[in-house]
Amino acid sequence: MPEYVSCDLEKNIRAVKAIFGSDGTLICRRLQPIRLEKPRCCLFCIDGMAAAEMLNEAVVRPISLLQVRPARETAIADFLQQQVLQACESKQEKKMEGLLHALLYGDALLFVEGSDSALILGSKGFMKRGITEPVSETCLKGPREGFVEPLLHNLAMLRRRLRTTDLKLEYFTLGTVTKTDCCLCYLGNCVDPDVLARLRKRLEQITIDGVIDSNYIAELIRDKPYSLFRTTGSSERPDVVAAKLLEGRIAIFSDGSPMAVTVPHLFLEQFQSSEDYYVDVAFAGINRLLRIIGFFFAISILPVYLSLVVFHHAFMPLKLILSIAAARQDVPFPIFFEALILLGSFDILREAGVRTPSTMGQTLSVVGGLVIGQAAVDARLVSVPVLIIVALSGICALIAPKLKAVTLICRLALMCLGVNFGLYGYLLGILMIAGLLAGQKSFGVPYLAGLPLFGAEKSEDSVIRTPFWRMKRFGRFLAGKGE
Amino acid sequence: MRKDTIFFLSGCLLIALSGCGKDVSSLTVVTGVGIDGIEQDYQITAEAIQLTHSDEESQSILLHAAGQSMTEGLNHTVPMTGRPLHCGHAQVLVIGHGTASYGVESLLTDILGDNSYPVSLLPVVAEHGAAEIMETKPVVGTLGSTELEKLVTRGQATCTNPAEPAVSFFQRVKAPGIEAVLPCVALRHNGETQVREIVGTAVFRDMRLKKILDVEESRALMWMLGRRGGELTVDGTLFRVVGNQRTLTADTGSGTLRLRLDLQTYVPLDNPENWKQRVALALRERCGGVMEQLRQAGCDAVGFGNLVYRRMPGDWAALQEDWAVLFQDYPVTISVEIVSVREGRIETKTAGERMAP
Structure with a gap:
């Protein structure tokens, strides 16, 4: 591949064609004014990526109908760019690599006989998705548009x-x-x-x-x-x-x-939602608190339950202990594996629900929730208390979707610690997670910054959101962090 | 070996071992224990729960065994069910009359030294044998221990028995110059069936049962101990004790017990001051009678000796060995004062009449 554009048009055409080889989407259109011999040009674009109508109107038509010669033969590219072509986005490029990059991104290339630079004409016309509400961040109040791919x-x-x-x-x-x-x-x-x-x-x-x-x-x-x-x-x-x-x-x-x-x-950003800023401050505060509690509930409820059932029986009331023990009478698996089976099933159903077409979602929830859940209990494969605890844990995990992966891994680790070492193991796990969080930084900023531990002024928008009129540092949350 | 390999293997091991724990369904849940016999030869009657898949169908079973200590006796019941015992939810400990008379120190030391028993375990004394109390079917529900625990707790609220956990009982009896008391349970005929009933208070001296007071005497003793609650009837009028301020003074020669009570009645009283004096008199007589019984038994359950020990430790050192004997002749002055009587009145005027000029 030549590094630079040649003044010889045919040489340039051969070079581009050689690069693309048998690519059928490359369009090569030779152009020459009807009434003049010069300038001879060649337009390259990629079929489907360039806007053909725009190129016809802005490039093909003006050149075909050209009746005036350039004042200087050497500045032919400038003449075309400034006086002939009707494209608002155009620039000259001498390097072949830059030209190919633009061509592959939907722009058109115009090689001109006698010019050592080619014109890049902005003609991106590829199909794109319309602006819709983001599926992963839906909200009831507030703007509904989401980013698209371009x-x-x-x-x-x-x-x-x-x-x-x-x-x-x-x-x-x-x-x-x-x-x-x-x-x-x-x-x-x-x-x-x-x-x-x-x-x-x-x-x-x-x-x-x-x-x-x-x-x-x-x-x-x-x-x-x-x-x-x-x-x-x-x-x-x-x-x-x-x-x-x-x-x-x-x-x-x-x-x-x-x-x-x-x-x-930062850590607390995982619990923030755009809707927090579009609804009443008290409601937003409650919602955010619920998300935080929900996350800790999601990672804790199952390990604590396992700890209590295996080690700390005395912590439970007699009625509860009898109820749990009676429910587990004919279940063949150890309680840890019972919980693991149910957790696995829950996550499989969740994952399947995400990938399944919406028309089948209803069927999936019926099959997953009623058939598998009820049948597993009836078949004594799982016990009802574990089913309830796993369901509760799973639902709590949905409250903070940004921490989905964290919840999954932390819960499993805490379950292992809880079932092997009781509440001591669980607390050890929680301390390890807290240590992990405290020791982490995001681009030099402490990961736990914004927690009320670091002063009220820096936690205006942390565990709960303070009203906008009380946010003294609104708009400068991170600026001046070194103060 | 690399660090991440060790980390990975530890994780695998942790998961692999996670199924090894014995959960609650593999245990025999003991809800109550009855003890007869004497030290080194205890007869244990344990009430446990036979679990079925449905909680409602779960039945209580009685396990009988013998052992030199309560723990050993309970361990002898394990081969009967094939499951380890869980005593963490035992609610009551019924001590047979013979066992209580012999002495409960070693028994309580055994229980309190073993952390598998709950701190809330309620000891009660059986009027006769503990086994017959444990073997009697409950009137409501399936668990006799639960029924007994409710009876004792209810009695505590109505000031008819001195229910307290084993740990408090032990601390109380170990304190110098004060004796402990426990609720006493017996079987009574109710038509053709027999039912459990709290029949009074068992009074101990040096951890040995000395006397059993009846329900009315128990109530008076509770008031003398500073508890409030319970009712008394004077000349056909029922009064509820809603406040009780006890003042105890003691020296080596004599002691004074002063009760200042607040009462409540729902009967309109025509001459409240007169009623106060009549109630105070009745109460003083009743308390005097109980105090006389305690003195005869040599049981300083009210704690005059303890007050001497705290106020005059030097004098107590000389008295403590013979305090039980000295207490039998220890003069105690009891005074009762009714501070207030709250009456329930019925307003006869209508709202319109009240507003009329």
Whole structure:
């Protein structure tokens, strides 16, 4: 592949065709004015990615009907760009690599005889999904639009919410093969320079063949790759990302992904929902508290139950102990495996529910909930108390969907500790989790920052949300963290 | 070996061992224990629960065994069910009359030294044998121990017995100059069947049963111990004791017990002051009678000796060996004062009449 564009049109055409080989989607259209001999041009675009109608009107038609010669033969590309073509987005490029990158991203290339540069004409016209409400972050009140796959659309949605010149958008490319366009977004006057520098450094170190989704980037820039708790956040909602930028965070978009990655990401963010800011402050506070309690309930209720049933019988009232013991009389499995079987079934049903078409969802819930649950109890494979506890634990886990993976792993680990060492084991596990959280940082910011432990001023929007009129540091949540 | 390999293997081992714990369904749940016989030859009657899949169908079973201690006797019942015992939910410990008379120190030391028994275990003394109390079917429900525990707890609320957990009883009897008391249970005929009934208070001296007071005497003793609650009837009028302030003074020569009671009645009293004096007189007589019985038994259940020990430790050192004998002639002055009598009145005027000028 030649590195630069040649002045010889035929040579350029041969080079492009040689690169694409037998690719049938490459369109090559030779152009020449009807009444003139020059300039001879060749238009390249990819079928399905370029807007054909726009190219006809803005490129083919003006060149075909051209009647005026350029003043200087050497500046033919400038002449076409400035006086002939009717495309608003066009630029000259001499390097073949840049041209091919643009061509593959839906733009059209115009090679001109006698010019050592080609024109890149913005003609992206590929099909895209409409803007819909994000499935993973639904809310009853508040904006309903979500990001889509094209990067520029997402940036436009963001800029519509942050109409300030402080909004900085820095493009970069990732993926040696995919060459995915990515964008770093932040508010210049809010962002912590240390965090920004740290993020840039990590992004520069990324070496990967392809970035298909923003999660590829999130996983590569995370503080502790093997940690249970993620130090990068993600959102599909423009309003959420805009609010996070106002708080001094940084967002990373990648083309082809509707998810924006936000950093730094703190522990308490897992319990926040966009709706918290669109409903009454008291209701929002209760909801957030419920999410926090629900998470700890989800990881604790089953291990504590196992501890009590296996070790600490005296902690339970006599009636309860008799009820549990009677229910487990004919169950053939040890209680740990009984719980494990039910947990596995619950998670399989949950996973199947996510992947199943919505028309089958009803059937799945009937089969899962009634048939399997009731039949398992009737067949004495599981006991009713364990079924209730597992169901309760599973439902509580759904309260904080961002901590789905954490809940799954922590619950299993705590179950093992609880059933082997009783409440001592459970408490040891909880202490280990607390230690893990306390020792973790997200881009230099303590992971537990924002907890009421660090002073009321820094926890205005943590366990509960204070009213907007009392948020003295609203919009500067992370800025000045070193104060 | 690498660190992550060790971590992985530990995790696998933890999961693999997780099924080894014995859960509650593999245990025999003991709800009550009856003890007859004397030290080194205890006869144990344990009430346990035979579990079935349905909680409602679960039946109580009685396990009989002998042993040198209560724990050993209970362990001898394990081969009968094939399951380990769970005594953490035992509610009552019925001590037979013979056992209580012989002495309960070693028995209680055994129980309190073993953490498999609950701290809330309620000891009661059987008027005759503990086995017959345990063997009697409950009137309501399937568990005799639960019924007995409810009887004792109810009696405590109505001031008819001095129910207290074994640990409190033990602490009380170990304190110098004070003797402990326990509820006493017996069987009574109710038509053709026999039912359990709390019949009074068992009074101990040096951890040996000395006397059993009847229900009325027990109630007076409870008031003398500073408890409130319970009822008394004077000249056909029922009074409820809603407040009780006890003042105890003691020296080596004599003691004073002063009770200041608040009463409640639902009968309108025409001359309340007169009633106060009549009730106080009746109460003083009753308390005096109980005190006389305690003195005869040499049981200082009210705690005059304990007060001497705390106020005059030097004098107590000289008295403590013979206190039980000295107490038999220890003069005690009892005074009762009725502070207030709350009456339940019926308003005869209508709202309209009250508002009329």
